[in-house]
Amino acid sequence: MIKDKSLIVSMLLATSLVVLFLSCETDKAIKVPFKVDIAIFNQDKNDDLGLKAPKGIETVTIFKPNDSTNHFNNGAVMTVFKNTFYCQWQSSSKDEDSMETWVAYNQSDDGKNWSEPKVLSETLANGYCTSGGWWKHGDTLVAYINEWPDDVIPKGGFTYYKTSVDGVNWTDKQPVLMAKGTPLNGVFEQDPHALPDGRIVGAAHFQPGLIASPIYTDDPLGIRGWKRPKFSNNSVKNNVSREIEPSWFLQGNNNLVMVFRDQSSSYYNLASVSKDRGETWSIPVITNMPDSRSKQSAGNFNNGIAYIINNPVNNKTRMPLAVTLSDEGKLFSTSYVIRRGGKDIQSLRYEGKYKRLGYHYPKSFVWKNNLYISYATNKEDIEYTKVPLTSLTLN
Known part of the structure; x- marks a missing residue:
């Protein structure tokens, strides 16, 4: 029995401080x-969730398969370079991620009339390729390409790039490099953005397996100097992290928020925060943003408004497609339907592995006061919807 009252008081005070510390740490960890x-x-309301469409939107088909072309198409990513539109996507004859999958791209001067698809990267002799997205700096367009060798076990890949100054002639593929000069042993997510100071922040799924993590670089071309910051995944199952396929937006207080697909099928987005320009991140937590367990696309308009584009449903149906807005990136209170389900979606014309109705894997960018959202309809048609920013007002 302790008889020294001062010692008892000290012990109680110490215990209280420990409890308070643990409580603060817990609150910090679960903060959404x-x-x-x-x-x-x-x-x-399955077709449109009761949402209205923005005024003046326009949907364009970039590529539509026919009996003599590949029937599987997905992972559409657009950009504009020297006033010319470009789109890349993965393509195969019938099935998703089949061993003959290659990366296609085409271009358009007006965004409406598109060239025939060209080869950005051929399939591998011992694996396949998928689209990794775009970057541009000055007079250089960078195309990222994800390679999936079949001898990498567990399943994983590598990131390569090509550059062009005219969008026609491309350099040979080279590995994207980490800060120590080693190859990026992971597949690149298609949504890198730049901070106001020029730092590029993106994400990759690292080997072994597919372990999602934010990445960042201060290289303006985005081809070297990538760093993997301090970040912890919630869990890993079958060599795949619970958090996958992220994108990110900036809050009004300059915090970065990365939004993830939840592979554990909660049908809500996960989210993580960085307060130091992407160098450390909080452990991802579940938000109350409904999501079909698919890729989404997040970002900011020039006036700072944050947006998330996804299928905001509590099931695996990838429709409708919507854009949801927030003035400071903390409360998203306004949403618009971009593509409806029901009678508004075209029929699935060709069968294939993992093909189904829906608007799959949206990606986006802002150019000349318009929001451009590219996606694959039914994993078949490559399309985009152009949305005037003036029609996206906050309620």
Whole structure:
């Protein structure tokens, strides 16, 4: 029995401080980076969630398969370089991620009339390729290409790049490099953005397997100097992290928020925060943003408004496609339907592995006061929807 009252008081005080510290750490760990006013989504209205479409939107088909072309197409990513539109995607004859999958791209001067698909990267002799997205700096266009060798076990890949000054002639593929000069042993996510100071922040799925992590570089071309920051995944199952296929936006306080697909099928987005330009990140937590367990695309308009483009449903149906807005990136309270389900979606014309109705894997960029959203409809048609920013007003 302790008789020294001062010692008892000291022990109680120490215990209280420990409890307070642990409580603060727990609160810090479970703090949700953003919230959504879920009342804006009427989940009983399957076709459009009760959302209105923005005024003046226009949908364009970039590539439509026929009997003599490949029937599987997905992973569409667009950009504009020297006033010319470009789109890349992965293509195969019938099935997703088959061993003959290659990366196609085409271009357009007006965004409406597109060239025939050209080869950006041929399939591998011992694996396949998928689209990795774009970057541009000055007079150089960078195309990222993900390679998936079949001898990499567990399943994983590498990131390569090509550059061009005219969008026609390309350099040979070279490995994207980490800060120590070693190859990026992972596949690149298609949504890198630049901070106001020029730092590029993106994400990759690292080997062994597919372990998602933010990455960043201060190389303006985005081809070297990538760093993997301090980041912890919630879990890994079958060599795949729970968090996959992220994109990110900037909050009004300059915090970075990375939004993830939840592979554990909660049908809500996960999110993580960085307060130091992407060098450290919080452990991802579940938000209340409904999601079909698919890729999404997040970003900011020039006026700072944050947006998330996804299928905001609590099931695996990848429709409708919507854009949801927040003025500071903390409360998302306004949403618009971009593509409806029901009678508005074209029929699935060709069968194939993992093909189904829906608007798959959206990616986006802002150019000349318009939001461009590219996606694959039914994993078949490569399309985009152009949305005037003036029609995306906050409620």
